[in-house]
Amino acid sequence: MLFDFKNITADEGFLREAIEQADIATLSMVLVQLSGDTEILQTIKPYVHGPWNYSVDMPEDLQSDLRERLIALLKDYAETGRALPPPPPVDQIQSMMSACVGEEVPADFVPMMMEELAFHGGDTREISWQSNDARDAASEFKVLIIGAGMSGVLAAIKLKRMGIPFVVIEKNDAVGGTWYENRYPGCGVDTPNHLYSYSFEPDHIWTQFFSKQKELQAYFERTVDRHGLRDNIRFNTEVVSAIYQDVDGSWEVVSRDRSTGEEVKYNVRAVISAVGQLNRPQMPDIKGLSSFKGKVLHTGAWDDKYPLAGKRVAMIGTGASAIQAAPTIAPQVSELHIFQRTPHWIIANRNYHASVTSGKKWVLEHLPFYARWYRFQLFWAFSDAIHNALVVDPNWPHQERSLNARNERFRINLTQYYKDKLGENSELLKKVIPDYPPYGKRMLIDNHWFDMLQRDNVELITEGIDRIEADAIFTKDGARHEVDVIIMATGFAAHKMLWPMDIRGNDGVALRDLWGDDDPRAYLGITVPKFPNFFLLYGPNTHLGHGGSIIFHSECQMRYIAKCLRWLIETGHKEMEVLEAVHDDYNDRCDDAHSKMVWTTGATSNWYRNTKGRVVSNSPWRLVDYWAMTFEPDFNEYKVR
Numbered sequence: 001m002l003f004d005f006k007n008i009t010a011d012e013g014f015l016r017e018a019i020e021q022a023d024i025a026t027l028s029m030v031l032v033q034l035s036g037d038t039e040i041l042q043t044i045k046p047y048v049h050g051p052w053n054y055s056v057d058m059p060e061d062l063q064s065d066l067r068e069r070l071i072a073l074l075k076d077y078a079e080t081g082r083a084l085p086p087p088p089p090v091d092q093i094q095s096m097m098s099a100c101v102g103e104e105v106p107a108d109f110v111p112m113m114m115e116e117l118a119f120h121g122g123d124t125r126e127i128s129w130q131s132n133d134a135r136d137a138a139s140e141f142k143v144l145i146i147g148a149g150m151s152g153v154l155a156a157i158k159l160k161r162m163g164i165p166f167v168v169i170e171k172n173d174a175v176g177g178t179w180y181e182n183r184y185p186g187c188g189v190d191t192p193n194h195l196y197s198y199s200f201e202p203d204h205i206w207t208q209f210f211s212k213q214k215e216l217q218a219y220f221e222r223t224v225d226r227h228g229l230r231d232n233i234r235f236n237t238e239v240v241s242a243i244y245q246d247v248d249g250s251w252e253v254v255s256r257d258r259s260t261g262e263e264v265k266y267n268v269r270a271v272i273s274a275v276g277q278l279n280r281p282q283m284p285d286i287k288g289l290s291s292f293k294g295k296v297l298h299t300g301a302w303d304d305k306y307p308l309a310g311k312r313v314a315m316i317g318t319g320a321s322a323i324q325a326a327p328t329i330a331p332q333v334s335e336l337h338i339f340q341r342t343p344h345w346i347i348a349n350r351n352y353h354a355s356v357t358s359g360k361k362w363v364l365e366h367l368p369f370y371a372r373w374y375r376f377q378l379f380w381a382f383s384d385a386i387h388n389a390l391v392v393d394p395n396w397p398h399q400e401r402s403l404n405a406r407n408e409r410f411r412i413n414l415t416q417y418y419k420d421k422l423g424e425n426s427e428l429l430k431k432v433i434p435d436y437p438p439y440g441k442r443m444l445i446d447n448h449w450f451d452m453l454q455r456d457n458v459e460l461i462t463e464g465i466d467r468i469e470a471d472a473i474f475t476k477d478g479a480r481h482e483v484d485v486i487i488m489a490t491g492f493a494a495h496k497m498l499w500p501m502d503i504r505g506n507d508g509v510a511l512r513d514l515w516g517d518d519d520p521r522a523y524l525g526i527t528v529p530k531f532p533n534f535f536l537l538y539g540p541n542t543h544l545g546h547g548g549s550i551i552f553h554s555e556c557q558m559r560y561i562a563k564c565l566r567w568l569i570e571t572g573h574k575e576m577e578v579l580e581a582v583h584d585d586y587n588d589r590c591d592d593a594h595s596k597m598v599w600t601t602g603a604t605s606n607w608y609r610n611t612k613g614r615v616v617s618n619s620p621w622r623l624v625d626y627w628a629m630t631f632e633p634d635f636n637e638y639k640v641r
């Protein structure tokens with residue numbers, strides 16, 4: 001592959017500065033790949049300790065030697081006009097992976113990670129046609145996508161590339177889904193953006209490692225424009241119903257314009273639901289709430305015109321939304337009363353508030369292979385490397401505080417962090433240390449939460465709420481907390497998936513009846529018996545609780561769906577419907593895996609479980625397992641006609 005080394009070495013001063021700002025373990029992989037010198041892997045080995053601490057320990061003279069070697073090599077490439085070397089052999093890749101995260105990366109991860117590394121460039125999950133006839137047939141196979149959030153945009157990109165005609169129905173007047181709707185102060189992502197982005201669209205717009213809502217929204221808007229999808233999207237329109245037509249194996253979908261009420265009927269061969277799980281704000285059922293005369297806001301339905309400055313504010317809830325919103329508004333409001341029902345485990349991340357420096361941005365964009373190795377490191381650190389810490393060790397004696405030795409180490413380290421922030425014996429410390437194992441609820445990233453709790457105008461209230469009256473919240477101890485505004489940071493109705501659409505499959509079966517209020521189930525989170533050619537993105541049991549990027553998960557699901565569509569088109573079959581036995585067996589395995597995981601055994605409430613205690617949101621699998629399960633559909637698992 002030809003690469004413009006002349007351009008990147010043209011200004012040596014700038015190159016030097018940029019390379020100085022790059023991460024040394026990542027840079028070392030670029031050096032190994034460009035030089036072929038695998039000795040470097042041994043040289044750096046003693047200094048790269050585990051995924052959270054890639055390079056901190058490496059002596060300065062070694063770092064500078066590696067940087068100098070890379071600069072000299074880049075200049076040599078520029079002078080000789082050499083092409084980029086071919087990707088290293090698989091066993092070398094595995095050694096490189098292990099060296100750059102400081103621990104052994106098992107062989108079963110390599111194929112998945114090779115896909116993520118995408119050394120040949122382009123979209124490694126692209127689906128191709130076996131014949132031109134099939135491609136022609138694809139142009140007759142209409143699909144409807146519900147939702148233009150992260151996963152709906154992904155589906156649209158893939159269908160467009162396959163030449164499948166589609167329309168996207170979006171209830172909002174913009175794309176982005178949760179990143180459009182959630183606009184509370186401080187809203188942002190807590191998966192690093194160089195991982196939380198499409199694998200084929202590694203955009204370098206990120207100004208921070210963990211971007212805020214506006215930048216995320218801009219990423220999805222830009223992606224839609226780059227792929228020319230806007231004309232396919234019907235904004236401000238919602239799907240009212242989707243009814244399967246047994247006679248010809250099609251779906252009749254009715255949409256309604258939210259302004260005019262005008263209804264439009266679509267007849268399509270397949271439906272892809274991409275509606276998300278976290279977009280229906282959950283209002284708590286607190287006595288007297290309707291009698292409150294002040295302003296009530298919900299983090300998931302923010303009114304950005306409402307001024308909070310100088311107000312006495314209550315915030316109910318201390319989850320992922322609260323930890324971003326409360327520290328952001330605390331300096332503006334006169335009083336902030338935070339009502340905590342259950343404390344969360346909170347971890348520090350040294351990049352959480354950091355900006356991407358110009359040098360780092362430059363190497364990510366221009367230095368060959370750097371961005372790919374960086375993404376791999378994030379992928380490893382933020383996902384399966386943590387999974388076993390969430391699984392019960394039946395011989396571990398302290399199940400109430402931790403699940404296994406590794407989970408206990410998390411507890412000890414996190415507790416020490418709380419102590420460092422709040423003081424060994426402070427009253428606050430007693431209130432905020434959870435009594436359940438780490439990861440029992442969603443792990444939060446410290447957004448100056450502990451600093452905020454120590455502000456003079458902030459009070460953390462752990463007494464339960466009794467009732468709300470016209471101008472105050474009363475706690476069970478009889479205390480009255482007078483406020484002007486109540487912010488509900490109380491989460492989403494996550495279990496009411498696909499609500500309130502009326503979706504009916506074979507024999508008129510309604511999805512709502514099948515799932516009830518809060519028990520959604522699907523095979524691989526993607527297909528449901530009785531609902532032929534109906535596919536789900538981010539469906540039941542696909543949320544990630546141990547880490548990883550939901551975008552990666554959606555890409556796995558979309559590859560599976562795209563292969564199903566290709567098969568229908570290439571074979572001329574009208575429909576495919578997952579076998580009930582396959583679906584039930586999968587869900588049994590899912591439940592069984594969950595029964596050994598922290599969300600079930602960790603003795604605390606969380607939004608992952610339904611009213612019966614079944615985990616319906618989260619996936620129990622490691623990413624590598626789910627990747628393998630969704631890699632290739634097995635059509636024997638489907639009833640086809």
Ligand code: NAP
Nearest residue numbers: 188189190284317318319320321341342442489490491607
């Ligand atoms: P959440 O995690 O479900 O937190 C809801 C909070 O409200 C909890 O503290 C809960 O207490 C409390 N609560 C609920 N009902 C209550 C009541 N009646 N009385 C008192 N307290 C009550 O909701 P969220 O913070 O909106 O986050 C939901 C999910 O969205 C996250 O887990 C994450 O997946 C996603 N999210 C991600 C980001 C990000 O990427 N940075 C940001 C925001 C949200 P209990 O714990 O006692 O139930």
